[in-house]
Amino acid sequence: MSDVCLICGAPLKYLDAAEEMQCAVCGGVFSGNARCENGHYICDACHASPAESAVRAVVLHTTSKNPIEIAQQMMASPAVHMHGPEHHFLVAAALLAAYKNSGGEADMNTALNAVISRGKLVPGGFCGMAGNCGAAVSAGIFLSVIQKTTPLSEENWAAGMRMTAACLEAVARHGGPRCCKRDSFAALTQACRFLKEEAGILLEVSDSIICSHSSKNRECLKEGCPYYSP
Numbered sequence: 001m002s003d004v005c006l007i008c009g010a011p012l013k014y015l016d017a018a019e020e021m022q023c024a025v026c027g028g029v030f031s032g033n034a035r036c037e038n039g040h041y042i043c044d045a046c047h048a049s050p051a052e053s054a055v056r057a058v059v060l061h062t063t064s065k066n067p068i069e070i071a072q073q074m075m076a077s078p079a080v081h082m083h084g085p086e087h088h089f090l091v092a093a094a095l096l097a098a099y100k101n102s103g104g105e106a107d108m109n110t111a112l113n114a115v116i117s118r119g120k121l122v123p124g125g126f127c128g129m130a131g132n133c134g135a136a137v138s139a140g141i142f143l144s145v146i147q148k149t150t151p152l153s154e155e156n157w158a159a160g161m162r163m164t165a166a167c168l169e170a171v172a173r174h175g176g177p178r179c180c181k182r183d184s185f186a187a188l189t190q191a192c193r194f195l196k197e198e199a200g201i202l203l204e205v206s207d208s209i210i211c212s213h214s215s216k217n218r219e220c221l222k223e224g225c226p227y228y229s230p
């Protein structure tokens with residue numbers, strides 16, 4: 001994996017001499033020795049957190065208003081595993097990018113740092129171990145961040161929980177075992193419905209979602225999954 005680009009998966013090219021390049025994730029300018037065939041350079045600090053950097057890069061560059069489409073762009077990175085706790089911030093980050101691209105108000109730097117740091121608090125395997133899927137929690141985190149909810153909030157305090165509860169119900173409907181793709185798609189679909197009905201926030205939604213990851217998932221429900229395509 002270290003020889004392919006975290007953003008687009010293209011092979012890395014090593015340069016004869018170091019060059020000043022702008023990091024495609026954090027925007028910093030550094031002297032580097034490698035970039036991918038499509039020109040992406042990623043600095044050492046960003047390279048140390050590959051899944052986070054892949055998610056951040058998509059948020060920074062995508063123009064899509066559809067959080068499912070954005071999540072699929074993130075999932076296409078080789079740094080985002082079939083299953084893993086990166087989905088616990090990926091869902092919130094996809095919602096945030098779609099919200100921003102739809103004209104939503106947010107200080108993006110602060111909001112993106114918040115959804116990522118809060119999403120990282122949810123460990124891997126939380127779905128089975130705590131009866132609480134991190135993709136659903138992530139949707140609640142998104143709402144908390146854009147509504148600036150704190151434990152002392154009155155108006156929005158319950159909204160984040162109802163968002164998480166609605167998404168959790170949608171995730172649970174499909175049954176186990178866990179699939180971080182299926183659970184993310186279910187949470188995102190329900191999150192869009194909730195945002196429209198309860199917060200008046202309209203994001204683009206996909207008519208149908210087709211998963212391209214089933215061959216990597218030994219426990220795929222196949223015909224039992226609404227997103228499966230043979």
Ligand SMILES: [Zn+2]
Pocket residue numbers: 005006007008009010036037038039040
């Ligand atoms: Zn690339």
Ligand SMILES: [Zn+2]
Pocket residue numbers: 023024025026027028042043044045046047
């Ligand atoms: Zn960087």
